[in-house]
Amino acid sequence: xxxxxxxxxxxxxxxxxxxxxxxxxxxxxxxxxxxxxxxxxxxxxxxxxxxxxxxxxxxxxxxxxxxxxxxxxxxxxxxxxxxxxxxxxxxxxxxxxxxxxxxxxxxxxxxxxxxxxxxxxxxxxxxxxxxxxxxxxxxxxxxxxxxxxxxxxxxxxxxxxxxxxxxxxxxxxxxxxxxxxxxxxxxxxxxxxxxxxxxxxxxxxxxxxxxxxxxxxxxxxxxxxxxxxxxxxxxx
Amino acid sequence: xxxxxxxxxxxxxxxxxxxxxxxxxxxxxxxxxxxxxxxxxxxxxxxxxxxxxxxxxxxxxxxxxxxxxxxxxxxxxxxxxxxxxxxxxxxxxxxxxxxxxxxxxxxxxxxxxxxxxxxxxxxxxxxxxxxxxxxxxxxxxxxxxxxxxxxxxxxxxxxxxxxxxxxxxxxxxxxxxxxxxxxxxxxxxxxxxxxxxxxxxxxxxxxxxxxxxxxxxxxxxxxxxxxxxxxxxxxx
DNA sequence: GCAAAAGTGTTTAATATACACCCATGA
DNA sequence: TCATGGGTGTATATTAAACACTTTTGC
Numbered sequence: 024x025x026x027x028x029x030x031x032x033x034x035x036x037x038x039x040x041x042x043x044x045x046x047x048x049x050x051x052x053x054x055x056x057x058x059x060x061x062x063x064x065x066x067x068x069x070x071x072x073x074x075x076x077x078x079x080x081x082x083x084x085x086x087x088x089x090x091x092x093x094x095x096x097x098x099x100x101x102x103x104x105x106x107x108x109x110x111x112x113x114x115x116x117x118x119x120x121x122x123x124x125x126x127x128x129x130x131x132x133x134x135x136x137x138x139x140x141x142x143x144x145x146x147x148x149x150x151x152x153x154x155x156x157x158x159x160x161x162x163x164x165x166x167x168x169x170x171x172x173x174x175x176x177x178x179x180x181x182x183x184x185x186x187x188x189x190x191x192x193x194x195x196x197x198x199x200x201x202x203x204x205x206x207x208x209x210x211x212x213x214x215x216x217x218x219x220x221x222x223x224x225x226x227x228x229x230x231x232x233x234x235x236x237x238x239x240x241x242x243x244x245x246x247x248x249x250x251x252x253x254x255x256x257x258x259x
Numbered sequence: 260x261x262x263x264x265x266x267x268x269x270x271x272x273x274x275x276x277x278x279x280x281x282x283x284x285x286x287x288x289x290x291x292x293x294x295x296x297x298x299x300x301x302x303x304x305x306x307x308x309x310x311x312x313x314x315x316x317x318x319x320x321x322x323x324x325x326x327x328x329x330x331x332x333x334x335x336x337x338x339x340x341x342x343x344x345x346x347x348x349x350x351x352x353x354x355x356x357x358x359x360x361x362x363x364x365x366x367x368x369x370x371x372x373x374x375x376x377x378x379x380x381x382x383x384x385x386x387x388x389x390x391x392x393x394x395x396x397x398x399x400x401x402x403x404x405x406x407x408x409x410x411x412x413x414x415x416x417x418x419x420x421x422x423x424x425x426x427x428x429x430x431x432x433x434x435x436x437x438x439x440x441x442x443x444x445x446x447x448x449x450x451x452x453x454x455x456x457x458x459x460x461x462x463x464x465x466x467x468x469x470x471x472x473x474x475x476x477x478x479x480x481x482x483x484x485x486x487x488x489x490x491x492x493x494x495x
Numbered sequence: 496g497c498a499a500a501a502g503t504g505t506t507t508a509a510t511a512t513a514c515a516c517c518c519a520t521g522a
Numbered sequence: 523t524c525a526t527g528g529g530t531g532t533a534t535a536t537t538a539a540a541c542a543c544t545t546t547t548g549c
Contacts, residue, residue: 030312032268035343035354076266076352080343105341105356107271107316116312118271118356120341189528206530207512230526231519425501442503443539466500467546 033107033116037083038071038157040103040123040164041092043144044181048128048193050146053161054091055153057141062113063154067145069161071119084122091142092126098180099125103164111156123164127183169199176217179238185221187233188212269343269352273319274307274393276339276359276400277328279380280417284364284429286382289397290327291389293377298349299390303381305397307355320358327378328362334416335361339400347392359400363419405435412453415474421457423469424448 041054055067070091074083081100088094100122107118145151147165150158171177178194192208212218219239224232277290291303306327310319317336324330336358343354381387383401386394407413408431417430428444448454455475460468 030309033271033310035269035271073266074269074343074352074354077345079345080341080354102341105316105338107310107356109313109315116310118310118316118354120343120354187528204513205528206514209529211511226520228526229521231528233528423501440540441501442541445502447538462547464499465548466498467502469501 031115033118034112035074036071036117036119037074037080037087038069038119038121038160039084039087039091040069040121040161041088041094041126042123042147042164042168042181043126044128044194044197045144045146046128048190048197051148051198052144053147053150054142055145055151056091058154066154067151067157068154069121069157070142080120081122084124088124088126094126096127097124098127099177101167103160103167106156106160108156119160121160121164123168125168125177125181128181172198176215176238179217185223185225185235185237187225187227187235189233191236267351269354270348271310272307272353272355273310273316273323274305274355274357274396275320275323275327276305276357276397277324277330277362278359278383278400278404278417279362280364280430280433281380281382282364284426284433287384287434288380289383289386290378291381291387292327294390302390303387303393304390305357305393306378316356317358320360324360324362330362332363333360334363335413337403339396339403342392342396344392355396357396357400359404361404361413361417364417408434412451412474415453421459421461421471421473423461423463423471425469427472 043052043054044050045052054070056070058064058066058068070087072083072087072090074080075086078086080102084100084102085097088097088100103121103123105118105120107116109116111117111119147161150161152158153161168177172195178198179191181194182190188209189205191212192203192205195208196203217239218236221235221237223235225235226232279288279290280286281288290306292306294300294302294304306323308319308323308326310316311322314322316338320336320338321333324333324336339357339359341354341356343352345352347353347355383397386397388394389397404413414430414434415427418426424445425441427448428439428441431444432439453475454472457471457473459471461471462468
């Protein structure tokens, strides 16, 4: 474990990709900060910073998130990958542990931090040229999110406390970039056993009101039992 | 990106979990090195070291591997996870980027490196107490390998150039720790379209000789086409 | 001819996909 | 009564799982 003399230690940053959805579920958005100084002055970048002595990598990611947004309830946070190619930062060796976070749709406003001259949301599907290798990191994050959406409930947290199944489906279609069949989607999503009807409903125009659901954080019952319960609820 | 004064930068190591299978496909093995000095002197640990200035993280993992074993053909290498909890190394902040590597079954002997007083293979299912949080890292690696075995061809590289389907099945059963149905296994594995018969066969006792296969590195044809081709081959 | 592993199909269950109409609402 | 999105079921195809006997070999 002895370190060779004369080789400066690499710098380590934790960068956090903060994702949310735009109002009306029309867009998947990522929070970027504009760099004030060289290199890449004026370019947009993923917010990040150094790890403080006493904190874990995940805590560093959470701190970043708190510094960049007024987010209170974080829906999801996961380590994405560690990027460490030499030359990815012209100033010297920088190793970046990337995390990605999902925050609910409610009107989150970015607030400019100490470092960040400016911070704002961008569409994940219409990104500016980014600093460093951050474009590649975002590609990687989107691929991971898509893969996980297929077989987990990660996506649920992007919506608020209560949501309709149509909203959830719009979210899936938005991120996966393909149309889903309404009936099959509802069946599959309810079969996961993590959604429970709140009993309330919401009207969103001149048509039948939509039932509201909430995400059951506790690991629900088995899919089969969940479906049965859902059918029973329906019969009432 | 400015760094606060007075906070020493964390050390970064790349640790590589080197996995292979024991002769006779009876065991999944991991290469560990015995620590010569404190902390955890005498305990076994995952081989690792610092990143050299000019190399990528993956290159560092490959270098480790070359230093610890006489491996020539590496079957698989993937970044696993980055561990950085404060306190995981009593000497100070150490962030470890873990990789895992699969090397073919052929008689790989570890050779003691500069740092490592001693290096040897251990069964993944009968591990000694490890230094640092390395036990947890191995758990994580095994979980990842198992998950990937279910839907990819990662495992194939653990066998040599040529192998029988029974050997491949033994490998899967060994790592997944459950019995598999022979017929279903062969069907599924051939349907992946990445295995081609070499035309040769091997005798391994007083019974019918087993056909040999090789791993087709090039992305083969579609599963359906592969099965058709297999059936056609069979008919000859 | 016997012991031992290699090699082969079919039946059934579970899961995924495709697809069209009625419902509740406010204007 | 109409326009709008909400809500439901069934038939078919695909995939996964269970299951047993014949073949080839050396002794």
